Amino acid sequence: MTTILDPTDERKPVERQITPRSGSLSGVIGLLDISKPRGNVFLDALEQLLAKKLPDVTLKRFMKPTFAKPCPDPLRRQMRDECNFVIEALAD
Amino acid sequence: MSSGQPDFALNDLAGNAHTLPDGKPSLICFVKDDCETCNTAAPVLEAFHRAYGSKLTVLLIAQSGEANAEFAARHGLSMPVLDDSACKTAFGWDIESVPSLFWLDAEGGVRTKFEGFIRSDWEALAADLSGATSLPAAQVDWGSLPAWRPGCGSKHLEPSVFDKLQAEAEGSPIRARRIEVASGDDVAEFMFDQGFSDGLPLVPPTPERVMRMLGGTHRDSQEVVATVPPNMGEATIEKIAINAVMAGCKPEYMPVIIAAVEAVCTDEFNIHGVTATTMGAAPVMVVNGPIRDRIGMAKGLGALGAGNRANATIGRALRLVVRNVGGATTGGVERSTLGNPMKFTMCFAEHEERSPWPALHVERGFEPEDSVVTVFAMTGGPVHIVDQTSRAPDQIAGSLGLGLEGVFLPKLHNLPIDALLVVCPEHLDTLTREGEYSKDRLRDRIQDVTMRPLSEMVQDARSGAGIPPETAAGMSAEALAQPVPKFAGKEYIHIVVAGSDAGKFSSAFHGWATGAVGSISVSKKIDIG
Numbered sequence: 001m002t003t004i005l006d007p008t009d010e011r012k013p014v015e016r017q018i019t020p021r022s023g024s025l026s027g028v029i030g031l032l033d034i035s036k037p038r039g040n041v042f043l044d045a046l047e048q049l050l051a052k053k054l055p056d057v058t059l060k061r062f063m064k065p066t067f068a069k070p071c072p073d074p075l076r077r078q079m080r081d082e083c084n085f086v087i088e089a090l091a092d
Numbered sequence: 093m094s095s096g097q098p099d100f101a102l103n104d105l106a107g108n109a110h111t112l113p114d115g116k117p118s119l120i121c122f123v124k125d126d127c128e129t130c131n132t133a134a135p136v137l138e139a140f141h142r143a144y145g146s147k148l149t150v151l152l153i154a155q156s157g158e159a160n161a162e163f164a165a166r167h168g169l170s171m172p173v174l175d176d177s178a179c180k181t182a183f184g185w186d187i188e189s190v191p192s193l194f195w196l197d198a199e200g201g202v203r204t205k206f207e208g209f210i211r212s213d214w215e216a217l218a219a220d221l222s223g224a225t226s227l228p229a230a231q232v233d234w235g236s237l238p239a240w241r242p243g244c245g246s247k248h249l250e251p252s253v254f255d256k257l258q259a260e261a262e263g264s265p266i267r268a269r270r271i272e273v274a275s276g277d278d279v280a281e282f283m284f285d286q287g288f289s290d291g292l293p294l295v296p297p298t299p300e301r302v303m304r305m306l307g308g309t310h311r312d313s314q315e316v317v318a319t320v321p322p323n324m325g326e327a328t329i330e331k332i333a334i335n336a337v338m339a340g341c342k343p344e345y346m347p348v349i350i351a352a353v354e355a356v357c358t359d360e361f362n363i364h365g366v367t368a369t370t371m372g373a374a375p376v377m378v379v380n381g382p383i384r385d386r387i388g389m390a391k392g393l394g395a396l397g398a399g400n401r402a403n404a405t406i407g408r409a410l411r412l413v414v415r416n417v418g419g420a421t422t423g424g425v426e427r428s429t430l431g432n433p434m435k436f437t438m439c440f441a442e443h444e445e446r447s448p449w450p451a452l453h454v455e456r457g458f459e460p461e462d463s464v465v466t467v468f469a470m471t472g473g474p475v476h477i478v479d480q481t482s483r484a485p486d487q488i489a490g491s492l493g494l495g496l497e498g499v500f501l502p503k504l505h506n507l508p509i510d511a512l513l514v515v516c517p518e519h520l521d522t523l524t525r526e527g528e529y530s531k532d533r534l535r536d537r538i539q540d541v542t543m544r545p546l547s548e549m550v551q552d553a554r555s556g557a558g559i560p561p562e563t564a565a566g567m568s569a570e571a572l573a574q575p576v577p578k579f580a581g582k583e584y585i586h587i588v589v590a591g592s593d594a595g596k597f598s599s600a601f602h603g604w605a606t607g608a609v610g611s612i613s614v615s616k617k618i619d620i621g
Contacts, residue, residue, distance in 0.1 A: 004283070009419065
């Protein structure tokens with residue numbers, strides 16, 4: 001028998017439950033641009049489509065300062081507090 | 093147990109369990125079969141047992157495993173001979189050599205103890221035991237015994253045994269979860285299966301190896317050096333040591349690895365992004381200062397790889413920490429399109445002694461006698477710059493500049509992107525053959541020879557990269573004719589010296605997104621302690 005020591009941080013990731021799907025869209029939809037080139041082009045088109053199809057929802061735009069780093073906590077909290085849904089867009 | 097020596101639970105040759113005698117005086121002696129002095133003492137111990145055994149428990153604690161029985165038979169021993177081949181009792185009693193003899197009173201207190209064989213000591217002990225037990229003195233032919241014979245080192249002090257015992261002892265610096273690998277399992281395969289590996293075999297991080305690795309730093313094993321993205325795992329000195337063992341490091345590399353972990357886990361360096369980017373970036377480590385030679389790093393021949401243990405394994409240890417402590421697994425958060433061999437390891441020392449310039453760490457504000465590690469986020473390299481024929485300083489400087497034009501794409505200029513240029517000694521000699529040629533002059537020359545008009549950067553049929561045509565359409569002819577250098581500023585050009593004296597081959601590492609949007613190179617002083 002050989003004993004070795006665990007090289008990891010020994011933490012199991014927290015299992016997160018997906019929020020129950022309501023089947024409909026209402027309230028505020030956040031559109032997050034991660035700052036990749038042309039992400040705004042994609043989100044502009046998406047915003048127009050959503051505004052046309054869902055006139056009752058409010059659309060809000062957000063933008064990460066850089067795609068190369070994780071989303072800053074204040075922005076993450078702001079989206080959590082202000083939105084019912086968030087669509088994160090990746091483009092190039 | 094009342095006081096004194098730690099208790100034990102050991103079996104005799106017949107398999108009967110024994111513990112430290114309680115409530116009765118005892119004579120306990122540590123022995124091992126292959127020690128000549130123990131073989132000298134054994135008949136004396138047997139005589140003591142026969143003489144005083146009715147009032148005194150005599151026990152031998154033997155370190156030789158199966159040979160313990162041979163030792164007992166050789167001397168016709170009638171007292172219990174206990175098996176301490178794991179040496180835990182010897183470790184707990186903190187002896188240095190064998191034979192090591194203890195006379196304990198009924199409460200466990202030490203009345204007499206000595207090591208080795210000094211005949212007068214043993215003879216005096218015989219008389220004392222006789223007095224204390226009111227029994228006739230043991231029959232020993234003292235005249236036939238040597239006057240003095242030193243003992244042998246206790247087996248538990250052999251480095252491999254001692255490190256293991258220390259790792260298992262109470263108060264051990266080791267806190268990591270222990271993983272038992274069944275004897276039927278191949279340890280190397282097990283580690284692959286657990287996802288601990290970068291794809292290459294690992295050295296099993298046994299407690300004794302990790303103990304030795306911890307000996308390479310003065311820092312406390314539980315000190316948290318950094319939190320490692322993406323999982324924000326805590327990189328303690330111990331966790332770094334475990335990964336350093338797996339990478340194949342020597343303990344003396346530890347200070348460099350610790351500094352490197354500190355450096356990459358800063359906000360500036362942004363190891364999360366460096367790891368995650370589809371572009372396939374990797375940390376490139378440059379080591380400066382006295383530690384380079386002390387740990388035998390390559391700075392001359394083959395500095396950029398391969399064949400030097402320090403260079404190869406220090407870079408690998410850093411990557412394993414990011415993978416295992418940070419949880420950055422390939423296909424998980426690590427998502428590069430093609431990957432990059434520098435993700436296995438990329439670490440080298442600057443050849444300061446061959447350089448006329450201030451060393452990298454001195455340029456960055458450290459003292460020459462400091463040992464420093466600097467990390468760069470690089471996506472490509474080393475890309476060789478071949479020029480065998482330039483003989484004038486500005487010619488070779490020009491070639492070095494042209495060699496950097498491939499960063500990202502030759503067409504793209506004015507890039508706010510780092511490059512790390514590694515100048516080889518022969519190119520350096522050409523640069524300086526007419527006198528001083530400063531790093532700054534070289535940077536200026538690089539910018540100068542890579543000047544191209546903006547019009548060459550416009551998207552066209554040849555290549556759709558660069559300035560969009562609609563943007564170009566809004567620019568004046570004069571603006572489009574304006575020449576721009578390869579780099580948005582000469583501060584993006586980092587220069588070090590490495591390589592052997594033979595060969596006109598310099599090399600360059602190409603950067604990733606540089607600055608607050610991506611990664612900024614970071615230098616950390618190495619804590620030698």
